[in-house]
Amino acid sequence: MTEKLSKxxxxxxxxxxxxHNSQGIFAVIAMITAFWTYNTYDGRFGKISWLPDWQEIEGIHGTFGLFALLILPFFVVYTVHRGNKKLIQENSFIQLKLINKPIWWYSLHRVVNTLMIFSLTFATFTGKMMDEKWLPQGELNHFWYYLHLISLLILILTIGFHILSSIKIGGxxxxxxxxxxxxxxxxxWNLWLNNLKVFTENWRKxxxxxxxxxSPHFKxxxxxxxxxxxxxxxxxxxx
Incomplete structure (x- = not known):
């Protein structure tokens, strides 16, 4: 429903x-199922005993990881072209020297957002490099598996900081x-069809x-x- 909102x-x-929400939902579910997969097949670095081993969880994790990967290029293109004010700027690192001032928090938020996109890319890339047969066969020492575990930890941290910094600057x-x-x-919605028609007719331009x-750094x-x-x-x- 279209409705007038306060400015x-x-x-x-x-x-x-x-x-954004589709990317976030698939990424979060992929992280949850990733831990459940680790808990089922590995558990060397800590394990939740009451979480049942579920052999099918790896396939579910792979499915949501694939969904996250498929949406990622659209998310990146939209963010870079329409939401780049929320990404790292050419002067962001200079502004980070102004600790605890409002611009410092905004700059930190932009850096965190950019790092989150890279961490999501890292997680989907390392996941794509894995073989679904490794864990069921007890092959736990593959290079890409370790990188994928590290990427998931980084992703959890960047998403957490993304939410916290969003609350800080916007409540x-x-x-x-x-x-x-x-x-x-x-x-x-009526405008979407017209915009789509315009794009298909003039997409190269x-x-x-x-x-x-x-800007060069966004390219x-x-x-x-x-x-x-x-x-x-x-x-x-x-x-």
């Missing part, structure tokens, strides 16, 4: 909410704005224009992550 109330574009209203159902007129708008960021994602598919096929 002072945080509002997130509908497309951002769809992509709970900012978090709520990511899950609210209300949409403004500019996000009306639009992509060229969007790319030209990006590097987008290319790096997209190449890693493409590489994960190519390497998984080759191996």
């Amino acid at each position: 002072s109330q945080p509002y997130q574009p509908l497309l951002l909410r769809i992509i 709970y209203p900012l978090l709520i704005s990511m899950i609210e159902w209300h949409i403004r007129e500019k996000d009306n 639009i992509i060229k224009t969007e790319w030209a708008k990006l 590097i960021l987008e290319l790096t992550i997209l190449l890693i994602i493409i590489g994960s598919w190519i390497l998984s096929i080759l191996k």
Whole structure:
């Protein structure tokens, strides 16, 4: 339902909410099932005894990990082109010297957001490099398995800091704005079809224009992550 909201109330574009929340849900479920998989087949670094061993959990983890990987390029492209104000800026490290000032928290939030995207990329890449037969066969010392465990720990930390820094700069209203159902007129579904038609008819020009708008460091960021994602598919096929 389209509804007028207070201008002072945080509002997130509908497309951002769809992509961001889908990415977040799949990533969180993948992390939960990853721990359950570790708990079932490994447990060398600590184990929850009351959590039952479930042989099928690895397949479930792989499925949600795949969903997270499939959404990731769309999330990256949208964030870099439409949400880059929330990513690391060219002067972010200079602003991080202004400790405890408002700009320090905003800069920290941007750095954390960028690190979270890289940690998600790292987790999906290392997961793609694994073989689903390793753990059931008791093969626990593979290089990619260790890297995948490390990547999941990093991802947990970056998501945690992402939530905490979001609360710090925007409070709970900012978090709520990511899950609210209300949409403004500019996000009306009727406009989506027209925007899609315009894009399909002029996609080359639009992509060229969007790319030209990006700062050099955002171009590097987008290319790096997209190449890693493409590489994960190519390497998984080759191996």
